[in-house]
Amino acid sequence: MYIRPTMAERSLGRVLWRWRDNTGMSLTEACEKAGFSIALLSMAENALRPFDPLNTMILGRVYGIPNEVWKREVRRAEFAAEARTQARAKKSPLDLNATRDMDEAALDATAVCAFGADTIPRLFQTPEYRKAAGPAFPALEDDDPILLAELHSTWIKNFSTDASSSPTVSIVLTRRALHRVVANEAVTSAALVQLVHLSELEDFTVQVLDDEACLGARAESSYCHLTFPHTQHDDVVYLESAEHGQYIEDPATCQLIHCGFKALQQCALSPAQSVQEIAEAASTLQSRTPRRSPSRKPRPKTPRSTTRTEK
Known part of the structure; x- marks a missing residue:
């Protein structure tokens, strides 16, 4: 069948x-x-x-x-x-735990196009950044944080160690997402540095969206468009907003969203300019991170002499 x-x-x-x-x-x-x-x-x-x-x-x-x-x-x-x-597109909590399933689905993808409207796309967040940002909607009670951490680690590791199994990745990041501090300066800086390191890989590009150049082309929600290797598996789009997360599986809608992503890429800065801006933002955050001065031990008080002078 x-x-x-x-x-x-x-x-x-x-x-x-x-x-x-x-x-x-x-x-x-x-x-x-x-x-x-x-x-x-x-x-x-x-x-x-x-x-x-x-x-x-x-x-x-x-x-x-x-x-x-x-x-x-x-x-x-x-x-x-x-x-x-x-034959109906009914949705239910029994259908998918989208927060967890997105990580697993991405491991199977051959191409990923991710747009970050107000945060770094979830697939490319560091664990600390992701924990602070939180899911787009409340996770199910049976969510396994250990499994999520393992999936995230596998996802990032695949890029660095096995180029043959790594998908082609394209990211567009708004300046709003780039300069938004999640958790604190150190956590956000680490996530940006990770993006810079990943951009050094052959099939990984990241671009910063120049808001002033294309106000009309901006999307309001973050999303990931996934392409799969098997011809029997259609592309899907995982759409994420402040209120909810959902899959879009209609082929025509997915194609329209993919075309819109290409338009965003045309409006964005070049990959080289983008990586430079991301690195500068990370450096700025690092310089703002308060450094703890070495703890100093309290200086012992010199006891007063109790010796009396003999007359």
């Missing part, structure tokens, strides 16, 4: 793969224990065909997943199956 998977189905596929990867089982071993064909599980993990929610429960038991965890994924699988059957 040839399908165009939704982000909910692709998110479930990544969960199934992560479960198996954490146990160290091969596809063959997992399928022998679950009674599946290798093709069935492989296509489910890669979101190339719908997956029966009941099979999610079977895998949860095979991998030794806690009951409350695999039951939650079964509910998400049921929602995804229902949405596909009824």
Whole structure:
């Protein structure tokens, strides 16, 4: 069955793969224990065909997943199956935890176009910056901060160590986002320095939007446009605002947003000029960071002499 998977189905596929990867089982071993064909599980993990929610429960038991965890994924699988059957774009907390899923989806992407309206795009924030900035909307109760930190670390590490698996990245950052202090000067400076270091990589470009040059082309919300390698997986846009975060999966809308991103790039400073401005902003923040003077031990008081002069 040839399908165009939704982000909910692709998110479930990544969960199934992560479960198996954490146990160290091969596809063959997992399928022998679950009674599946290798093709069935492989296509489910890669979101190339719908997956029966009941099979999610079977895998949860095979991998030794806690009951409350695999039951939650079964509910998400049921929602995804229902949405596909009824062919409607319904959204629900059971659909996606977009804050977490965005990190996992980006690991699969071949190209990322990110626009930061008022902060550095979330994918490229340092952990400290990200913690201070907070998610675009309240995270679900089952959010795992350790997993989020690991995903972020993997995402940044991929750029620096494995060029073959790194996506092509283009960032446009407004001056408002560039000069906004998140948490404190030291945290913001570190995030900007990270951008400067990443810009030295071959397929990574960052540009600062010259607000005065294109007031009419400015977008009001941050977003990331992701392109995936498999022809069966459509592009998606993750849109982030102060009130909420959501996925846009309609191909025509995604294409329009991508064209708008190209227009922003045309209005922005060149990559060389942008990196220089980012480095200067980081340097300015570093100079404003208060430095603690070395602690001085209190000088011991000299006791007064109690010796009397003999007459």
